[in-house]
Amino acid sequence: MRTGNKNIIRLFYTLLSCCICLGYINASANSNPSSDTTALSTKEQALAFLDKQTDLTASNFWPNVHPVFFLQNLRKNIENPLSIYEGRSTNFCGYAALSYLPLHDDPLGYLRFMLEIYKNGKAVYGKEYFEPSREIKQAAGTLSFKGELDIRPADQLWFMLLADHFKGYLNFFDKHYNPGDENKTWAAVNFAKFNRMVRNLFNYKVESIGSDLVRPGLRDPVEYLSSRLQTGNIALFVNNLDLYKKNHTQLKFSVPTHFVILLNITEIDDDTVAITYWDYGGKTLQRVSVSFLKKIIFGISHITQKTDHAK
Amino acid sequence: MQNNRNYIVFLCLLLLLSSCVSRKAFSTKYYHENEKTLTGIEQSFKTLYAQKPFSLGFSDLSFNYISIEIITDSIKYIYEFQINESRFQDTLYKYNLPADGITNLVNQMRSIHCLWINNLDFYTNNQKRSLVFMSIHPLAIHIPFAPEKYYILTFYSQPQYFDSEGRLLERRRLKKLRKINDEVFRRINDKVCYTISERFR
Numbered sequence: 001m002r003t004g005n006k007n008i009i010r011l012f013y014t015l016l017s018c019c020i021c022l023g024y025i026n027a028s029a030n031s032n033p034s035s036d037t038t039a040l041s042t043k044e045q046a047l048a049f050l051d052k053q054t055d056l057t058a059s060n061f062w063p064n065v066h067p068v069f070f071l072q073n074l075r076k077n078i079e080n081p082l083s084i085y086e087g088r089s090t091n092f093c094g095y096a097a098l099s100y101l102p103l104h105d106d107p108l109g110y111l112r113f114m115l116e117i118y119k120n121g122k123a124v125y126g127k128e129y130f131e132p133s134r135e136i137k138q139a140a141g142t143l144s145f146k147g148e149l150d151i152r153p154a155d156q157l158w159f160m161l162l163a164d165h166f167k168g169y170l171n172f173f174d175k176h177y178n179p180g181d182e183n184k185t186w187a188a189v190n191f192a193k194f195n196r197m198v199r200n201l202f203n204y205k206v207e208s209i210g211s212d213l214v215r216p217g218l219r220d221p222v223e224y225l226s227s228r229l230q231t232g233n234i235a236l237f238v239n240n241l242d243l244y245k246k247n248h249t250q251l252k253f254s255v256p257t258h259f260v261i262l263l264n265i266t267e268i269d270d271d272t273v274a275i276t277y278w279d280y281g282g283k284t285l286q287r288v289s290v291s292f293l294k295k296i297i298f299g300i301s302h303i304t305q306k307t308d309h310a311k
Numbered sequence: 312m313q314n315n316r317n318y319i320v321f322l323c324l325l326l327l328l329s330s331c332v333s334r335k336a337f338s339t340k341y342y343h344e345n346e347k348t349l350t351g352i353e354q355s356f357k358t359l360y361a362q363k364p365f366s367l368g369f370s371d372l373s374f375n376y377i378s379i380e381i382i383t384d385s386i387k388y389i390y391e392f393q394i395n396e397s398r399f400q401d402t403l404y405k406y407n408l409p410a411d412g413i414t415n416l417v418n419q420m421r422s423i424h425c426l427w428i429n430n431l432d433f434y435t436n437n438q439k440r441s442l443v444f445m446s447i448h449p450l451a452i453h454i455p456f457a458p459e460k461y462y463i464l465t466f467y468s469q470p471q472y473f474d475s476e477g478r479l480l481e482r483r484r485l486k487k488l489r490k491i492n493d494e495v496f497r498r499i500n501d502k503v504c505y506t507i508s509e510r511f512r
Contacts, residue, residue: 088431089492144481145489150434183493276386286389 038203038305041108046078049111061121064141065153073154074114078107084155085281087146090182092159093279094189094197097235097259099158100278101202101303109202114154117161126201128165135177136164143182148281159187168193191237191299194259198235198303205306210237210299212256221293222273225265228302234262236277237299256298338462338497338505341449345423352419353443353466356428359412367416368427368512372448372459377417380429381406394421424448426461427512431491435482442467444491446511461511465491470501479504 056067077084081103086096102110109125116123122131140157144150160177163186167175170188177186189197195206210216218224228234240258263283264276273293276285288296342349359365364382369375370391377399381388388406392399394417403410420428427446432439443466448459472480474488479496481487488495496504 145433145491147432148434151437180493283386284389285386287391 036203037307039106039109040305041106043078043107046107046111047075049108050075050078053115056115056118059118059121061137062118062140062157063138065118065157066141067118069151070118070154070157073152074111076152077103077154078111081107082278082283083281085148085152086159086279087143087149087182090143090146090149090159091184091187091189092149092163092182093240094194094259095159095162095187097261097279098162098194098198098201100261101198101204101233105305106202114158118157126203128200130161130165132161132164133177136160139177139179146182162197163187166193166197189259191256191301194235194237194299195301198301203306204303206301206303208299208301210297212237212298215294215298216300218294221297222265222267222290225262225300228300229262229265232302232304235299235301235303236260236262236297237301238296239298254295338507339499341447341462342464342499342503342505348419348423349445349464350466352416352423352425352428352445355412355416355419356430356443359409359416360430363406363408364430365408365413366427366429367413367420368429368446369421374421374424379413381408429512431465440468444512446508448511458509459511460507460509463491463494463496463506463508463511464499465496465504467502467504471498471504473498 050071053071056071058067059065062070077099081100084096084099084103086092099110113123113125117130117132121137122129124130140160141153143156149155160182163182164177166189168188168190170185170190170193174181174184174186181187190212191208191210192212195208198204198206209218225234236259237256238258238260239254239256258279260277260279262275262277264274266274268274268287271289271291272287273290274285274287275293276283278284356367366380366382368378370378375394376391377394378389378391379399379402381390381402383406390402392402400410400414403413416428419425424447425445426448427444429444430441431444432441434440445464445466447462447464449462471489472482474480474486477498479489479498481489490496491506492508492510494506494508496506499505
């Protein structure tokens with residue numbers, strides 16, 4: 001009986017020790033800042049890392065991306081993150097918009113990935129493992145007549161890589177790259193795919209409202225956007241044909257086709273606001289009516305950095 | 312009943328006629344008929360753009376609303392005005408744009424239904440070049456509910472290369488077509504090409 005009691009007590013202490021150990025391990029995991037924290041780095045760190053890349057040779061995986069132009073392009077992106085340009089008439093706007101985040105918050109992480117994929121033809125970024133198709137490797141660096149994207153081979157590589165890897169329902173009928181597909185549904189980005197890319201690649205917290213077809217239905221979009229700009233980045237999924245007035249057709253099916261990063265919104269009067277946004281390699285300031293703003297916005301993603309104490 | 316039949320016959324003839332009109336013939340003919348005005352607009356725009364970069368157009372088909380994009384080193388401003396609104400002139404002065412020149416350009420554009428003019432950069436052998444991009448709203452018969460079509464003209468500073476069908480090529484030896492906004496362009500002369508597009512910019 002005493003032996004039995006001892007055994008029970010031993011078992012009790014063993015179980016207790018196990019629980020404490022497991023609890024400790026779990027607590028350690030949670031208190032580890034790298035477990036669920038958005039990676040951050042500075043422009044200076046990134047430039048210092050880039051300065052060390054003096055022995056980069058031509059990649060066997062990317063035959064049309066010259067190492068000198070590749071590094072020049074990366075340097076431009078780090079020194080002037082707003083200059084990244086999706087190219088004229090391509091469907092790369094979603095990929096360009098999400099690039100705004102690592103280029104501002106973690107340029108070193110972006111650089112490490114780009115050099116890894118250039119050298120080895122495969123690499124991991126966040127939760128994603130990239131091993132691009134042969135067609136992409138051949139095509140990167142050959143896109144032409146897209147404006148400044150023609151002379152930015154690293155951006156061509158980056159956009160094509162993302163389009164090749166991430167698939168949404170819009171890409172269902174065109175999953176494999178053929179020349180010219182950068183302008184077609186192969187490269188298209190729907191709202192959910194955009195948010196998924198931001199979460200999986202850069203580990204941000206993304207709160208989104210709206211959809212690919214139905215507007216968010218906000219009563220006061222100005223107040224909503226202003227308040228969220230105070231705490232994070234905002235990506236807007238907008239109707240490009242209306243924003244840039246690209247045609248005059250009376251009967252048009254209003255759908256969102258373009259991603260921009262909202263930088264500022266200011267009320268001019270009761271019905272007019274000035275919005276400052278980033279797209280096409282630069283900032284734009286545009287005065288629009290509140291009703292027009294409601295009409296063009298289909299999706300709003302509020303993107304904030306994760307820290308270990310704010311999961 | 313007889314009236315209805317006549318109406319249907321008339322509509323069918325109209326559709327038949329519109330389908331028979333060669334867009335190529337229309338475009339080259341349109342260019343040659345308006346060559347003086349078109350090249351005048353191109354030259355004025357180039358001169359004004361050199362002073363301060365901008366793009367200019369009309370946001371409605373009645374040509375009453377002007378849309379202007381003022382490009383600076385750090386930011387692009389997009390404004391829209393009614394054609395006679397004093398704010399338009401005020402804005403031009405505010406950004407040190409050549410107000411008289413731009414007002415004349417607006418009037419010239421309006422006279423031939425030119426909807427949009429801007430400067431596009433492109434690269435040949437890593438060298439930056441530019442062209443003037445102009446879109447015109449044709450006054451030809453418009454089929455109801457069909458998407459609008461615009462005549463797009465591109466003006467190059469250097470002679471371009473074309474294939475035997477008159478399609479614009481990337482380079483002389485490379486048989487790859489040069490597409491702008493995903494459209495194939497055709498020759499009007501060595502430096503001017505055209506296409507027909509559903510997008511005016």
